[in-house]
Amino acid sequence: MLKIKDIGEFGFIDSIKPEETVEDLKVGIGDDAAIISPYGEFDIVVTTDMLVEGTHFLADTDPFAIGYRSMCANLSDIAAMGAIPKFYFVSLGINPERDFNYARDIYKGFNSLAEQFNTHLAGGDTVKSDKTIISITLIGYVEKSITIERKGKIEAKDLVISVGPLGYSGAGLEVIKNKFDGFDELVKVFLYPYPQIIAGRILGQSKLVRVMMDNSDGLASCIENLVVKNGFGAILFEEGLFDERLKAIAEFTNRNYLDFVFNGGEDFGLVAVIKKDGFLDLSYFLEKSLFNNSVKVIGEITQNKEIILKRLDNSLLEINKSGYVQF
Amino acid sequence: MLKIKDIGEFGFIDSIKPEETVEDLKVGIGDDAAIISPYGEFDIVVTTDMLVEGTHFLADTDPFAIGYRSMCANLSDIAAMGAIPKFYFVSLGINPERDFNYARDIYKGFNSLAEQFNTHLAGGDTVKSDKTIISITLIGYVEKSITIERKGKIEAKDLVISVGPLGYSGAGLEVIKNKFDGFDELVKVFLYPYPQIIAGRILGQSKLVRVMMDNSDGLASCIENLVVKNGFGAILFEEGLFDERLKAIAEFTNRNYLDFVFNGGEDFGLVAVIKKDGFLDLSYFLEKSLFNNSVKVIGEITQNKEIILKRLDNSLLEINKSGYVQF
Numbered sequence: 143m144l145k146i147k148d149i150g151e152f153g154f155i156d157s158i159k160p161e162e163t164v165e166d167l168k169v170g171i172g173d174d175a176a177i178i179s180p181y182g183e184f185d186i187v188v189t190t191d192m193l194v195e196g197t198h199f200l201a202d203t204d205p206f207a208i209g210y211r212s213m214c215a216n217l218s219d220i221a222a223m224g225a226i227p228k229f230y231f232v233s234l235g236i237n238p239e240r241d242f243n244y245a246r247d248i249y250k251g252f253n254s255l256a257e258q259f260n261t262h263l264a265g266g267d268t269v270k271s272d273k274t275i276i277s278i279t280l281i282g283y284v285e286k287s288i289t290i291e292r293k294g295k296i297e298a299k300d301l302v303i304s305v306g307p308l309g310y311s312g313a314g315l316e317v318i319k320n321k322f323d324g325f326d327e328l329v330k331v332f333l334y335p336y337p338q339i340i341a342g343r344i345l346g347q348s349k350l351v352r353v354m355m356d357n358s359d360g361l362a363s364c365i366e367n368l369v370v371k372n373g374f375g376a377i378l379f380e381e382g383l384f385d386e387r388l389k390a391i392a393e394f395t396n397r398n399y400l401d402f403v404f405n406g407g408e409d410f411g412l413v414a415v416i417k418k419d420g421f422l423d424l425s426y427f428l429e430k431s432l433f434n435n436s437v438k439v440i441g442e443i444t445q446n447k448e449i450i451l452k453r454l455d456n457s458l459l460e461i462n463k464s465g466y467v468q469f
Numbered sequence: 470m471l472k473i474k475d476i477g478e479f480g481f482i483d484s485i486k487p488e489e490t491v492e493d494l495k496v497g498i499g500d501d502a503a504i505i506s507p508y509g510e511f512d513i514v515v516t517t518d519m520l521v522e523g524t525h526f527l528a529d530t531d532p533f534a535i536g537y538r539s540m541c542a543n544l545s546d547i548a549a550m551g552a553i554p555k556f557y558f559v560s561l562g563i564n565p566e567r568d569f570n571y572a573r574d575i576y577k578g579f580n581s582l583a584e585q586f587n588t589h590l591a592g593g594d595t596v597k598s599d600k601t602i603i604s605i606t607l608i609g610y611v612e613k614s615i616t617i618e619r620k621g622k623i624e625a626k627d628l629v630i631s632v633g634p635l636g637y638s639g640a641g642l643e644v645i646k647n648k649f650d651g652f653d654e655l656v657k658v659f660l661y662p663y664p665q666i667i668a669g670r671i672l673g674q675s676k677l678v679r680v681m682m683d684n685s686d687g688l689a690s691c692i693e694n695l696v697v698k699n700g701f702g703a704i705l706f707e708e709g710l711f712d713e714r715l716k717a718i719a720e721f722t723n724r725n726y727l728d729f730v731f732n733g734g735e736d737f738g739l740v741a742v743i744k745k746d747g748f749l750d751l752s753y754f755l756e757k758s759l760f761n762n763s764v765k766v767i768g769e770i771t772q773n774k775e776i777i778l779k780r781l782d783n784s785l786l787e788i789n790k791s792g793y794v795q796f
Contacts (some may be wrong), residue, residue, distance in 0.1 A: 169616065169618055173619050174683055175516035185504045185507075186506075188592060190558045190594055190606055194598040194602065199599045222501035233604045271523070275602050291496055292499070308656055356501055
């Protein structure tokens with residue numbers, strides 16, 4: 143076993159340095175700071191996330207999966223801004239007694255997802271820590287004409303749409319915990335979620351988006367931030383949320399499947415409020431552009447400030463406006 | 470005591486949000502990511518550092534000092550690129566049982582230094598962790614015409630210069646540990662070091678700088694990176710390094726004062742290799758522009774690849790080219 147302490151910080155930095163020159167990266171790993179040269183007409187988008195052993199993962203969790211997942215969380219935030227991910231910076235806290243391959247595999251996890259989006263490691267820090275700590279900062283570009291926030295002007299009759307899975311990650315965890323057979327799609331979203339960068343770009347370019355965020359805290363948080371805090375209500379369609387697989391896992395585990403949808407999170411899809419006019423064309427284009435990820439209309443904005451769920455049997459259920467939604 | 474867990478993540482985010490609107494910050498704290506709009510002709514400079522309880526500070530270390538110091542480390546990296554600091558992002562790992570004021574004071578420490586350089590908090594992440602973890606990402610701008618790296622073309626007869634204290638921080642720690650009276654200037658550099666942003670800007674604008682870095686790892690690391698790795702040697706002048714106060718502390722603690730200078734680090738000054746022509750004017754301008762911080766010529770680049778220290782008595786001493794320098 144090659145220990146972290148045997149190769150030292152600089153040896154470690156050398157081992158994670160990308161070999162090729164990267165466009166727009168004037169100064170990369172190894173200097174006091176990195177220098178990035180953005181295109182002329184772009185804004186710089188920055189997001190950062192921290193994962194800590196004991197809170198977000200365990201000492202024996204697969205390091206590749208940890209790296210993949212933390213990169214996904216950051217990419218998903220960039221997707222929610224309609225931006226293009228470009229560079230990432232990693233601060234890693236690591237125990238010097240750890241196997242070098244453990245740290246390498248975390249970086250392999252980062253890169254396996256980042257490289258799919260042409261996103262490169264550009265710097266970071268490595269420090270001694272008893273427990274593993276990962277802090278990623280991801281930098282992207284977005285056209286100055288596109289600024290997609292959570293807070294914004296929405297209108298009655300606007301649509302609430304969802305891109306990607308909703309509730310799969312939470313249900314996938316139950317599949318693993320309870321060792322249910324099948325349900326590979328749920329498990330895949332839990333283990334290897336997919337950030338909706340491409341959908342975010344298409345939505346951003348469409349100019350139809352009023353407000354958008356990623357669904358990593360569950361649908362309840364999206365509705366609270368995008369609808370309630372912007373001064374409106376919504377009628378949500380259970381038809382757009384219903385999923386046979388979620389329902390099966392919910393039954394096996396004695397829960398309501400809507401609990402996964404509203405409170406689960408960690409799916410790394412997108413939820414947006416968008417203008418109704420033009421949505422049909424957009425959704426056709428989105429469906430054709432995405433890999434295996436559904437775009438669904440899940441609700442409509444109402445002047446009335448309540449959040450109503452229209453059940454499959456057409457009955458109406460008022461649900462909490464904020465926080466955890468009890469079913 | 471108001472515990473972190475009592476106010477929750479969003480309450481905490483609200484408490485650290487700056488109130489005013491900040492120029493160039495299109496979207497700030499509270500969204501998936503921040504959006505920064507740089508000036509037209511600027512590159513984006515990014516640096517990131519992580520500090521972990523148990524490694525960099527103790528559970529009972531003054532939180533304001535922790536915040537101040539970690540901000541200083543990041544600003545110093547920006548200074549070494551000749552750049553203007555603009556925005557910072559903080560990921561904080563914190564135990565929910567901690568006093569809320571503890572976390573507030575860390576942020577006060579960040580801000581007390583950052584605001585001196587018109588640098589603003591723009592986003593971050595807050596996560597649960599047994600031990601306190603601070604990860605700062607600092608973003609600055611620098612003119613596209615200025616790119617100051619560690620690696621670069623240097624020439625024989627170039628000067629090696631130092632800005633700010635060298636060895637004071639390490640000696641200051643000894644003053645505290647041994648409870649020596651006086652030596653306030655050393656203690657101040659250890660507790661509240663000052664990042665050389667202004668000197669970095671002046672040096673960057675001067676176009677005289679060949680290569681530069683901050684001295685946070687000590688002079689030995691600067692010489693290794695700026696001189697040896699760039700294919701040259703140097704003669705260093707003890708006259709430029711000598712300091713009565715360092716000498717006194719070294720004697721009290723049975724060390725050589727040059728040990729503080731070469732191996733101490735954490736002073737957050739700058740070391741550069743610069744062109745000889747024009748330096749006199751520059752040094753006059755630098756001395757007049759800086760608060761209480763000396764600019765010193767500490768050496769000259771030589772074709773010969775050795776690193777020689779010219780002692781006060783004019784004797785010559787060859788010293789290690791890399792790593793720790795033994796005295």
